[in-house]
């Protein structure tokens with residue numbers, strides 16, 4: 001059965017082929033801002049606050065958002081990083097969103113996209129990204145190692161995303177220092193915070209920094225995930241739909 005992830009990756013292959021055919025090169029001397037150092041220094045759970053216009057599971061979420069305005073509110077209220085979704089066909093984001101946020105916000109930026117090739121990593125760095133997402137379900141071991149190494153060689157942090165035990169084993173074998181546990185099943189779209197609890201009850205929390213991702217709505221959720229061992233949260237939809245974005249950001253930053 002073809003999953004949404006298969007469809008997204010098929011589109012990415014077209015995008016990468018196009019990037020490689022174009023004469024563009026992505027060179028930059030920029031030194032990325034470390035998210036890892038920021039999490040380690042933080043006395044609260046760290047928050048990656050996402051700019052997300054639309055998604056395959058929810059359709060349009062907030063098409064009118066100004067990414068710079070939204071990211072500025074995130075940063076001013078204690079977010080530790082901003083995730084900018086740059087995929088266009090499925091999430092209605094753009095690389096220009098990332099560049100605009102970089103020009104206005106100082107905290108680290110996650111280029112939230114579906115990375116399958118080095119050229120996307122080079123583009124991310126040149127466009128202001130500090131953190132790269134590698135999704136275990138979308139990559140084989142050889143690809144994960146190669147793309148992880150390439151990102152690290154370019155000074156970028158890497159968020160390695162897993163959803164089950166087999167993927168967690170692969171991320172740990174990579175010696176990834178930041179591992180995201182996605183509470184969303186990318187086949188059914190169901191989100192369940194128990195995924196983070198289940199995986200963190202089985203793996204030593206000292207092995208990496210663990211980020212709980214997706215389906216996080218309230219301060220109670222943040223406390224629950226902190227108690228499960230997460231050091232950081234990735235939150236999109238809740239912040240994109242919040243009536244008071246500033247207060248919602250602050251409410252999620254629970255003490256460790």
Ligand SMILES: O=C(O)c1ccccc1NCC(=O)[C@H](O)[C@H](O)COP(=O)(O)O
Nearest residue numbers: 055056057213214215216234235236237
């Ligand atoms: O959000 C989706 O529908 C989705 C579908 C397929 C692949 C990835 C998807 N989301 C990317 C994300 O990881 C989330 O945007 C992120 O974890 C925040 O989730 P949420 O707080 O539930 O918006």
